[in-house]
Amino acid sequence: MLTKEQLADFLHKNGYKATPQRLAVYECLAQTQEHPTAEMLYERLLPSYPSMSFSTVYKTMDMLHRLNLVKRINAGEESFRYDADTGAHEHICCTKCGRVEDLRLDLAPVRKEAGSKSQYDVQSQELYLYGVCPACKMKK
Amino acid sequence: MLTKEQLADFLHKNGYKATPQRLAVYECLAQTQEHPTAEMLYERLLPSYPSMSFSTVYKTMDMLHRLNLVKRINAGEESFRYDADTGAHEHICCTKCGRVEDLRLDLAPVRKEAGSKSQYDVQSQELYLYGVCPACKMKK
DNA sequence: ATACAATTTATAATTATTATGATTTGCCTT
DNA sequence: AAGGCAAATCATAATAATTATAAATTGTAT
Numbered sequence: 001m002l003t004k005e006q007l008a009d010f011l012h013k014n015g016y017k018a019t020p021q022r023l024a025v026y027e028c029l030a031q032t033q034e035h036p037t038a039e040m041l042y043e044r045l046l047p048s049y050p051s052m053s054f055s056t057v058y059k060t061m062d063m064l065h066r067l068n069l070v071k072r073i074n075a076g077e078e079s080f081r082y083d084a085d086t087g088a089h090e091h092i093c094c095t096k097c098g099r100v101e102d103l104r105l106d107l108a109p110v111r112k113e114a115g116s117k118s119q120y121d122v123q124s125q126e127l128y129l130y131g132v133c134p135a136c137k138m139k140k
Numbered sequence: 141m142l143t144k145e146q147l148a149d150f151l152h153k154n155g156y157k158a159t160p161q162r163l164a165v166y167e168c169l170a171q172t173q174e175h176p177t178a179e180m181l182y183e184r185l186l187p188s189y190p191s192m193s194f195s196t197v198y199k200t201m202d203m204l205h206r207l208n209l210v211k212r213i214n215a216g217e218e219s220f221r222y223d224a225d226t227g228a229h230e231h232i233c234c235t236k237c238g239r240v241e242d243l244r245l246d247l248a249p250v251r252k253e254a255g256s257k258s259q260y261d262v263q264s265q266e267l268y269l270y271g272v273c274p275a276c277k278m279k280k
Numbered sequence: 281a282t283a284c285a286a287t288t289t290a291t292a293a294t295t296a297t298t299a300t301g302a303t304t305t306g307c308c309t310t
Numbered sequence: 311a312a313g314g315c316a317a318a319t320c321a322t323a324a325t326a327a328t329t330a331t332a333a334a335t336t337g338t339a340t
Contacts, residue, residue, distance in 0.1 A: 017306050017317065038297085053320045058297065076214050076266065079296060092258050103258050105250055110267070118232050118243050120271035126216070127250070127267045131260035157286060157337050178328085193289045198328065219327060 001030055001084055002069070014067060024049055025060045026069070026084070035073055035081040035091070035100045075100060075128050092129040096136035103129065141170055141224055142209070154207060164189055165200040166209070166224070175213055175221040175231070175240045215240060215268050232269040236276035243269065 002010065007026050008018035016022075028044055029036065036044070042057045061082055064070040073081040075093050081100060083091075090103045107125060115122045132140075142150065147166050148158035156162075168184055169176065176184070182197045201222055204210040213221040215233050221240060223231075230243045247265060255262045272280075 012307095015317095019306070019318065021319070051320075055298085055321080056319055059318080062298090074214065074216050090254075092254060092260055092262075094260070095263065101258065103254060105253050105257070107250065110245055110247065110250060111269070113245050114230075114232060114243060114269045115271075117245070118241065118269070118271075119274045120232055120234070120269070121277060122232075122269055122271040123235065124271075125267060125269045127265060129251070129254045129258070129260070129262055129265045131255075131258075131262040131264075134259045137261060152338095155286095159287065159337070161288070191289075195290080195329085196288055199287085202329090 002026070007069075010067070010069070016063065021049065021052060021056050022060050022063075024052075025057055026064060029070060029082055030084040033102075035083050037079045037081050039079065041082070073100065074126070090127045090129065092131065094133035094136055095130050096132055096139075099133060101133070142166070147209075150207070150209070156203065161189065161192060161196050162200050162203075164192075165197055166204060169210065169222055170224040173242075175223050177219045177221050179219065181222070213240065214266070230267045230269065232271065234273035234276055235270050236272055236279075239273060241273070 004023050004027060007023060011018045011022065024045055025041060028041055034040070038054070038057050038061055041061075042052065042054050045052045045057070061070065065072055065082075068086060069084070071083040071086055073083055073091055075081065075091060083102075085102065088104075090105050090107075091100050092103045093100050105127070107127065111122050111125060114120070114125075144163050144167060147163060151158045151162065164185055165181060168181055174180070178194070178197050178201055181201075182192065182194050185192045185197070201210065201212075205212055205222075208226060209224070211223040211226055213223055213231055215221065215231060223242075225242065228244075230245050230247075231240050232243045233240050245267070247267065251262050251265060254260070254265075
C-alpha cells in the first residue's frame with residue numbers, strides 16, 4: 001500500500017512516468033476494500049477525471065500487476081477484480097450478495113501436502129472460498 | 141464417471157434426450173486425463189463426428205455442468221477446462237508446460253479456519269496450485 | 281410410423297480484454 | 311524556463327471465448 005509520492009518514486013525508478021491518471025487509478029484502488037473491477041474503477045474515476053479512458057485503466061492495471069503492486073482476483077466471475085494489498089492472503093466470496101473479502105489463512109500445511117503428493121515444486125496457489133456472509137445470513 | 145448407458149439413463153430421467161452428440165462429448169471427456177477445453181473437445185470429436193458443432197459442445201458442457209456431471213476448471217487461463225471427475229479434488233498446474241493434474245488434499249482444516257475467521261457459512265472452495273511438474277524439472 | 285417438442289447446426293450477438301495509431305504530455309537536457 | 315522526444319493517453323478497432331437466435335433435423339412417446 002503506497003502513498004502517491006511512494007508510487008511516483010517507484011514508477012520513476014522503473015522507467016515509467018508518474019501520470020495523474022496512474023496515480024489516481026492506484027489511489028482509487030488503495031482506498032477501497034471492495035476489490036473493484038476495471039469497470040468499477042473507471043466509473044469511480046470519471047467524475048474527477050472526465051477525460052479518463054477505459055483503456056488507460058486497463059493499461060494501468062496491467063502495469064501495476066506486472067510490477068507486483070496489485071493482485072488480480074479471479075473468483076470465477078465474468079471479469080477480474082483487483083486488490084492493492086499484495087501480501088499473501090486469500091478471498092472469500094458471498095454467494096448471495098457477491099461481496100469479496102480478504103482472509104488470511106495458514107496454507108503452509110496444504111502446500112506441503114500438495115508438494116509431496118504431486119512431486120511438483122509448488123510456487124504459489126490461489127484459494128477462493130464461497131459461502132454466505134454474516135449480513136446475508138441475517139437477512140434470511 | 142458414467143458409462144454411455146448410465147449417462148443415457150440419467151439424461152432420460154432428467155427429461156433430456158440422449159443424443160449421439162451428448163454421449164460422444166461426455167465419453168471424450170471421460171476418456172482423458174488432460175482436462176480439455178471446449179475447443180479441445182470439439183477438435184477431438186470432429187474426425188468421428190464431422191457434423192459436430194461448436195455450439196453443441198458448449199451447450200452440452202453447460203448442461204452436464206448444471207447436472208453436476210462435470211466440473212468447470214478455472215485456473216486463470218483464457219478458457220475453461222472440464223473434468224469428468226466430480227468428486228472433491230483440487231488441481232495443480234505446471235507453469236512451464238501448462239498441464240493440469242488432479243490432486244486430492246485435505247482441506248477440512250482450512251475450511252474450518254476460514255469459517256471461524258470470516259464468520260461466513262463456508263459452502264465450497266476452489267484451490268489451484270502452481271508449480272513445476274516432475275517432467276519439466278528434469279528438462280531444466 | 282407419426283408427430284411434436286427438444287436438439288443440432290450455423291451464424292450472429294455479446295462482453296471482457298487487448299491492440300492500434302494519432303494526439304498529447306511528462307520529464308530530461310540544456 | 312523552454313524545447314524535444316519518447317512514452318502515455320484517448321478513441322476506436324480487433325480479438326476471443328462464450329452465449330443467444332432461429333431454421334432444419336431428430337429422438338422418443340404414443
